[in-house]
Amino acid sequence: xxxxxxxxxxxxxxxxxxxxxxxxxxxxxxxxxxxxxxxxxxxxxxxxxxxxxxxxxxxxxxxxxxxxxxxxxxxxxxxxxxxxxxxxxxxxxxxxxxxxxxxxxxxxxxxxxxxxxxxxxxxxxxxxxxxxxxxxxxxxxxxxxxxxxxxxxxxxxxxxxxxxxxxxxxxxxxxxxxxxxxxxxxxxxxxxxxxxxxxxxxxxxxxxxxxxxxxxxxxxxxxxxxxxxxxxxxxxxxxxxxxxxxxxxxxxxxxxxxxxxxxxxxxxxxxxxxxxxxxxxxxxxxxxxxxxxxxxxxxxxxxxxxxxxxxxxxxxxxxxxxxxxxxxxxxxxxxxxxxxxxxxxxxxxxxxxxxxxxxxxxxxxxxxxxxxxxxxxxxxxxxxxxxxxxxxxxxxxxxxxxxxxxxxxxxxxxxxxxxxxxxxxxxxxxxxxxxxxxxxxxxxxxxxxxxxxxxxxxxxxxxxxxxxxxxxxxxxxxxxxxxxxxxxxxxxxxxxxxxxxxxxxxxxxxxxxxxxxxxxxxxxxxxxxxxxxxxxxxxxxxxxxxxxxxxxxxxxxxxxxxxxxxxxxxxxxxxxxxxxxxxxxxxxxxxxxxxxxxxxxxxxxxxxxxxxxxxxx
Numbered sequence: 001x002x003x004x005x006x007x008x009x010x011x012x013x014x015x016x017x018x019x020x021x022x023x024x025x026x027x028x029x030x031x032x033x034x035x036x037x038x039x040x041x042x043x044x045x046x047x048x049x050x051x052x053x054x055x056x057x058x059x060x061x062x063x064x065x066x067x068x069x070x071x072x073x074x075x076x077x078x079x080x081x082x083x084x085x086x087x088x089x090x091x092x093x094x095x096x097x098x099x100x101x102x103x104x105x106x107x108x109x110x111x112x113x114x115x116x117x118x119x120x121x122x123x124x125x126x127x128x129x130x131x132x133x134x135x136x137x138x139x140x141x142x143x144x145x146x147x148x149x150x151x152x153x154x155x156x157x158x159x160x161x162x163x164x165x166x167x168x169x170x171x172x173x174x175x176x177x178x179x180x181x182x183x184x185x186x187x188x189x190x191x192x193x194x195x196x197x198x199x200x201x202x203x204x205x206x207x208x209x210x211x212x213x214x215x216x217x218x219x220x221x222x223x224x225x226x227x228x229x230x231x232x233x234x235x236x237x238x239x240x241x242x243x244x245x246x247x248x249x250x251x252x253x254x255x256x257x258x259x260x261x262x263x264x265x266x267x268x269x270x271x272x273x274x275x276x277x278x279x280x281x282x283x284x285x286x287x288x289x290x291x292x293x294x295x296x297x298x299x300x301x302x303x304x305x306x307x308x309x310x311x312x313x314x315x316x317x318x319x320x321x322x323x324x325x326x327x328x329x330x331x332x333x334x335x336x337x338x339x340x341x342x343x344x345x346x347x348x349x350x351x352x353x354x355x356x357x358x359x360x361x362x363x364x365x366x367x368x369x370x371x372x373x374x375x376x377x378x379x380x381x382x383x384x385x386x387x388x389x390x391x392x393x394x395x396x397x398x399x400x401x402x403x404x405x406x407x408x409x410x411x412x413x414x415x416x417x418x419x420x421x422x423x424x425x426x427x428x429x430x431x432x433x434x435x436x437x438x439x440x441x442x443x444x445x446x447x448x449x450x451x452x453x454x455x456x457x458x459x460x461x462x463x464x465x466x467x468x469x470x471x472x473x474x475x476x477x478x479x480x481x482x483x484x485x486x487x488x489x490x491x492x493x494x495x496x497x498x499x500x501x502x503x504x505x506x507x508x509x510x511x512x513x514x515x516x517x518x519x520x521x522x523x524x525x526x527x528x529x530x531x532x533x534x535x536x537x538x539x540x541x542x543x544x545x546x547x548x549x550x551x552x553x554x555x556x557x558x559x560x561x562x563x564x565x566x567x568x569x570x571x572x573x574x575x576x577x578x579x580x581x582x583x584x585x586x587x588x589x590x591x592x593x594x595x596x597x598x599x600x601x602x603x604x605x606x607x608x609x610x611x612x613x614x615x616x617x
Contacts, residue, residue, distance in 0.1 A: 013232070013311070013312065013313055014228040014229065014231050014232040014235070014270075014313075014317055015231065015270055015271065015272075016309075016311055017309045017310065017311060018270075018310045018311070018313055018314075018440055019307050019308070019309055019310050019436075019437050019440055019441050019444075020303070020306055020307065020309055020437060021269070021271060021302035021303040021434075021437070022271050023039075023271040024231055024234075024243070024270075024271045024272050025038075025240060026038060026240045026241060026242045026243065026274055027209070027240045027241065027242065028040065029167055029210055029211075029212060029242055030210075031072070031100045031120055031121060031167055032098060032099075032100040032120045033098055034071050034072065034098075034099070034100055036212065036242050036274055036275055037212075037240075037241075037242035037274045040274070041295075042268070042273060042274060042275060042276060042295045042299070043071040043072060043274065043275035043276070044069060044070055044071050044072075044275070044276055044277075044288055044291045044292060044295065045070055045071055045072035045073065045074060045102075045275060045276070045277045045291075046065045046070050046073060046074070046277060046278075046284040046285065046287045046288055046291075047073070047074040047075070047076070047104065047277065047279075047284055048061050048062060048065070048073065048074070048075050048076070048284060049061075049283075049284055049535075052075055052076055052077060052078075052082040052085050052086060052089070053081055053082060053085045055085050055088050055089055055092070058075065058085070058089050059089055059092045059093060061284065061285075062075075062089070062093055062097075062099075062101075063093075063096070063097075064283075064284075064285040065284055065285050065288065066097050066099050067285075068285045068288040068289065069288050069289075069292060070099065070285075070288050071099065071100075071275070072099065072100045072101075072102055072121070072275070073099055073100075073101055073102065074101075074102040074103075074104050074123065074277075075089065075101060075102065075103060075104065075119075076104045077103040077104055077105055077111060077115050077119070078105075078106065078107070078108070078111065079108070079111060080110070080111060080114060082111075083103070083111060083114045083115050083117070083118060086101065086103060086115065086118050086119060087117070087118040089101070090118055090119075100120035100121060101118075101119050101120055101121075102119060102120065102121040102122070102123055102169070103115035103118070103119035103121070103122045103123065104123045105122060105123060105124050105125070105129070106125050106128050106129075106176075107128050107129070109129055109130065109153045109154075109156075109157060112124050112129070112157050113156060113157050113160060116157070116160045116161055116164050116166050117164070119166065120166065120167065121166060121167040121168070121169060121212070122157075122161070122166060122167075122168055122169070123168075123169040123171045124154075124157070124168065124169070124170065124171065124199075125171055125172065125173065125176055126170060126171075126172050126178070126195045126196060126198065126199045127172060127173060127176035127177045127178050127181070127195060128176050128178070129150075129153070129154070130146075130149055130150045130153045130154070131146045131149065131150065131178045131179070131180050133146075133179060133180075134179055135179075136179065136180075137183070138179070138180045138183050138184065142180075143180060143184065146180050147198060150198070150199070150202065151202050151205070154199065154202050154203075155202070155206055158202070158203055158206045158208040159206065159208075161208065161210065162206075162207075162208055162210075165210075166210070167210045167211070167212060168203065168208070168210065168211055168212070169211075169212040169213070169214060169244060170196055170199045170200060170203075170211060170212070170213050170214070171213075171214045171216070171244070172192050172195045172196045172214065172215050172216070173216050173217070173248060174187055174192060174216070174217035174218070174219075174222065174226075174248075175217075175218070175248065175249075177191055177192070177195055178195065181194060181195045188222075189222065189225040189226035189228075189229045189318060190229065192215045192217070192226040192229075192230075193215065193226060193229050193230050193233055196213055196215055196230065197233060200213065200239065200241070209241075211241045211242075212241065212242045212243075212244050212274075212275070213230070213241050213242070213243055213244065214243065214244035214245070214246065215227055215230055216246050216247065216248045217247070217248060218247065218248045218249035218250070218523050219514065219569075220247055220259055220262045220263030220266070220478070220482070220512050220513065220514070221320070221482050221513065221514045223247050223263045224263060224266045224267060224479075224482055225317065225318050225319070227243065227245070227267050227272060227273075228267070228270075228272070228317050228318065229318055230243070231243070231272055242274035242275065243272060243273050243274055243275075244273075244274070244275045244276075244277065245264045245267055245268070245272070245273040245275070245276050245277075246260075246263075246264065246276065246277040246278065246279055247259055247260050247262075247263035247264060247278075247279060248279055248525065249279065249523045249524055249525045249555070249557075250263075250278065250279050250280060250281075250524075251280070251281055251522050251523065251524040251539065252280050252281040252282045252524065252536060252539055252540070253540075253543075254467070254470055254504070254505070254508060255508060255512075255522065256278075256279075256280045256281065256282070256524075257278075257280075257290055257467055257470055257471055257474075258470055258471070258474045258478075258505070258508045258509055258512050259508075259512040260278045260279070260280070260290060260294070261290075261294055261470070261471040261472075261474035261475050261478065261512075262474045262475070262478030262479075262482070262509065262512040262513055263512070264276055264278070264294055265294055265297075265298060265474060265475030265476075265478060265479070266475075266478055266479035266482055268294065268295065268298040268475075269298055269302055269436045269475065269479060270436075276291045276294065276295060277291065278290045278291045278294070279525070281524040281525065281535050281536050281539045281556070282536055283536075290467070290471065293467075293468050293471045293472070294471060294475060297471065297472050297475055298475060300433070301433035301434055301435065301476075302434055302436065302437070303434065304432050304433045304434045305431075305432035305433075305434045305437050305438060306437075307437055307438070307441045308441070310440075310441070310444055314443070314444050314447055314448075315483045315484070315485060316483075317483065320482075320483075320484055320514075321484060322484030322485075323443065323447070323452075323455075323484055323485050323486075324452060325452050325453065325454045325455075325487065326452045326453065326454075328423050328424070328425055328453075328454050329383065329399070329423060329425070330425060330454055330487055330488065331354070333515070333516045334481060334486070334487055334488050334489065334510050334515045334516050335353075335354040335355065335456070335487065335488035335489075336353045336354055336355075336488065336489055336490075336503060336506035336507055336510070337353060337354065337355040337356070337357060337375065337456065337458075337488060337489070337490035338353040338355075338356055338357070338490075338491075338492070338499050338502055338503045338506070339356075339357040339490070339492040339499075340356045340357065340358055340363070340499050341357075341358065341359050342358070342359050342360065342362075342363070343363075343499070344363055344366050344367075345499045345500055346370075346500070347370070347372075347499075347500050347503055348500060348503075348504065349548075350507070350518045350519050350547075350548060350550060351500065351503050351504040351507045351518060351519075352370065352371075352372060352503070353372060353503045353506070354372070354373065354488075355372065355373045355374070355375050355382075355383070356372050356373075356374055356375065357374075357375045357376065357385065357490070358374050358375070358376050358381065359376065360376065360378065361376070361378055361380045361381065364380060364381055364382070368382075375401060383399070383400060383401060384399070384400040384401070385400065385401045385403065385427075386400050386401065386402050386403065387402075387403045388402065388403065388404055388405075388408045388414075391417075396420060396421070396422065397417065397418070397420065397421035397422070397424045398421065398422045398423055398424060399422075399423045399424070400423075400424055400425075401424075401425050401426075401427050401456070402421070402424055402425070402426055402427065403427045403429060403458070404426050404427065404428055404429070405428070405429050405430070405431050406428075406430070406431065406438050406441060406442050406445075407431065409442060409445055409446075410445070415449045415451065418446075418449075418451050418453060419449070419450070419451060421453060424453055425453065425454050425455075425456055425487070425488075426446075426453050426454065426455045426456065427455075427456045427458050427490060428442050428455050428456065428457055428458060428486075429458045430459070435457075435459065435476040435477070436476075436479065439457060439480060439485070439486070440485070442455075443455065443485050443486075454487040454488075455485070455486045455487055455488075456486065456487060456488040456489070456490050457477055457480060457486045457488070457489055457490065458490040458491075459473060459476055459477060459489075459490070459491045459492075460491075460492050460493070460494070461473065461491070461492070461493040461494070461495075462493070462494050462495055463493055463495055463496070464495040464496070466496060466498075466501065469493050469495075469496060469505070470505045470508070473491050473505055473506075473509060474505075474508075474509050474512065477489050477491070477509055478509050478512060478513050481509070481510060481513035481514075481515040482513045482514075482515075484515075489506045489509065489510070491505065491506055507519075517550060517551050518550060519547050519548065519549075519550055520543075520546050520547050520548070520549045520550065520551070520552045520553070520554060521552070521553045521554070522539060522542060522543055522546075522547070522553075522554055522555075522556060523553060523554070523555040523556065523570055524539040524555075524556040524557075525556070525557050525558050535556065535558050538556060538574070538597075538601070539556050541601055542554055542556060542574065542601070542604075545601070545605060546605075546608065549608070552571045552572070552608075553569060553570040553571050553572070554570060554571065554572045554573075554574065554604075555570035555572070555573040555574065555575075555585075556574045557573065557574070557575040557576065558576050570585075570588075571586065571587065571611075572584070572585065572586055572604065572607065572608065573585030573586075573588070574600065574604055577593070577594055578594065580596060580597045581594045581595065581596065581597065582594075582595050582596075582597050582600035583595065584600065584603060584604055584607060586607065586611075591607060592607075
């Protein structure tokens, strides 16, 4: 597809201070006593995956979600019959809970209009509410005509929402951008923002401002860039609408948690976001503890150290332009270092660390056989590790890892020592919980002084819960790989001795940030009332069969609503098309239609085998 008017954003600033925590100021939206925006706590929400017309099952699931701490619950509402069911669901829920219910609408303005009678908030999708035409070449005249058509359809919804005192979420997904937007801006951050702003501007024309905005993608890097760009446009236009954060199709298990933590956490640490939904291919009540951990970690760590504000960004927040560094013994990709101390661990092939830190010399030979380089304080490892407290400045820094912190670097006489260093890798250790503030400031000082040494980020945790450890590490480190500011990750956890698990966490973070690929990527939607098969079970089976195929992407979609768009860069797609029926795609091209679910996995495997020309996967 030729994109006619797509352009890169030239101006880089999207917030006023890139170091210290300041929440982006948004207006307060009243939502059934659960106010959103402003200085209110960042709200948590989830979405049901039951058939909405199964009122009993939906009420039971909403109850579980609310009991787990969700502030809002979204319910898929595709038809008028689902609106009727939602009315009964609301009646039953209100007996016990005041939790706002959100109707999720795709394709039907009529259903959106009707849902305003029963839902506290209605989500509409700019990509499919009105302009769903295909095969049209949009010139300027047709583009404007489509906008007029949108206004004609959207205006009555806005007017009724104002009358009923309802809230509208303008929820834009990369997977369902309209043909008009795709032709003019592409499936890009600019395209996502443009689609959103058009609907906001129509709402403002009708003086409707009870708006919540979301921009989402399954790719965390794209997700982050687009939301940063949205905030930039908001600031320029004086818009202050609350922002809903999420990563679509994050998957399940460790992968889903880390991908969500990277894609959501990188925005929260910059003060962006008023409500969060973690989209896991699991029971929806599982999403709330993950969302809570993400939000609480950001709120309890950011602002614990205040540094000199930096208002001019020193990296490109809308495009991947890694920091320029001198050549060293590091490879060209980000590395993972694990502290094994005096122990030998056998690591999974795809998650084998590049370096292990050891206490002595006895493990050098064992790890060398596994083709893992060793690092230690002694002289007989692959590489020497040195702390600044042990460096007297009398000899050159050469061929080693140098552990360094911000306070040491801020002593100006030490800059000259680093400028003389050769083949040296800096291992930066933040001294406060505010990893973002210290690490960004550290990189800023290096670049300002013209020091181009590579940087490894070293993080230590005392976290006994493996999921919480992974989530916190992903929040603290993922943003630096998104922005290309660091060259590796050295993480450890004193409460977890499973070093292969710690290594896998590191690799999962790098993969979520699109910095290094270690396995097949599974793009799996969380499911909703439109889903026609057991998403979680199928996702797990696909992982088991294909995860070792490094570099391929497989999309598992419950339905076609966002399916084709979200699997735009996937190699294969497994998409539900009806009760127990699945269609298979290859590079977005339909290969096999309506396969019985019990045969679909074998058919997918045959398709992949044909591609890879191999007998065993």
